[in-house]
Amino acid sequence: MNTFNDRFKIAFNKSGLSQHDLARAVNVSQPAIRKLVAGDTKSFRKISELAQALKVNVEWLSSGQGDSGLDVPQFEFMGAVKSRAVKVKGEAVMGANGAFEMDESLSGYLKFYSDDPVAFSLRVKGDSMFPRINSGEFVVIEPELVPASGDEVFVKLKDGRYMIKKLEYLRNREYRFTSINQDHPPITISSELVDKVMYVSAIVKSSRYIDVNSVTN
Template identity: 25%
Template sequence: MPSHDLTSKIKEIRSKSGMSQDAFAGILGVSKSKIQNIESGKQRVDHDFLRGLAVHFTVDINALLTDSPAPPQTDDVNCTSNQFIKVPRLEVEASAGNGSEVSSEAGTQAYAFNRKWLDKRGLKPNTLSVISVRGDSMEPDLNDGDLVLIDLANTDLADGKIYAVQYSGNLFVKRVQYIPGDTVRLVSRNAQYAPIEIKTPEADGVRVVGRVVASMHEW
């Protein structure tokens, strides 16, 4: 079993990166359950895992294995390997509240995702984008400032899934619920926010930007 200090350092690296366990696993090319087991002390940290941290998060393995504080890391993930795909972050915020106005959508920076992780989920790199969330209406699922991975090719609304939806000039991140009679309800996770009901979405100018397929969340 890994030492308490080592598991704490690994969890700190993930937390400082603002990543969920699922996203962290995707970067390292391992399963989410492995991250869970390592952070809970149930699974031994092997050499390949440490090497992945060193390469993709630019950490010092020696510092990880000693009593030194958690090693520093750079802001950018190392993407020299063709095992990783850079996904652009768009300069736009999606509201998890009452709506955010859509302005510039030019890419400002990129985030790296493991190619195998994307392939396993049937995601194509050229149809993906990362955007930030603003507001608290989707808490605790999505917090203010979280980053979400959007599949721009997935615009067919499925009941119960979370989408980025543009409506009345605003961009929302909401869970979709179908109501009989050709009505779509955009539902918040936070009960303090009333759902938004849209009758005949196509006629009302609703544009589905894409489905939220992953989030980077800081605990």
């Protein structure tokens, strides 16, 4: 798109967010977002936060350069699951402080390609990670990729608890995790208490979900 306003309108319309939700996510007033939607603002100071809330690449949103991040590879479904489509292994029912319980009754696949042969996905239920992850969206987890500082990760603790966090560091046998929702404080956990830390590669809309039973029956 030629202008910032053009790119913003495309991203905003695809996001499904209301003006109120976006204002809250970016921590600006709703009138500021209203001006953006109306095309009265030619630039925006908090461009990085805006791109994160809209789930687009910041470079594309600010300058039009590079990939927008809006396009996700699609697969045609003809009664059999496409090779390497990501399996859904359950639902993450969000609780307090960013921890969640696993409900493994949900199954199926996502119309989403992964190079990791053991990649899997979970559907998020609850709003504790809003606006980064909305209730009903899926997180794709690729266990064979080694996460780095700043990456979003799926954490399994040895006591059976699960979390989705940002990895800050592993140092002196301690993990430091930052919460995706800034309302929750960072936490430090001994590596002896951590079973697995796995890379979260994508957040996928619910429209990509394939319920195999409903298709084949």
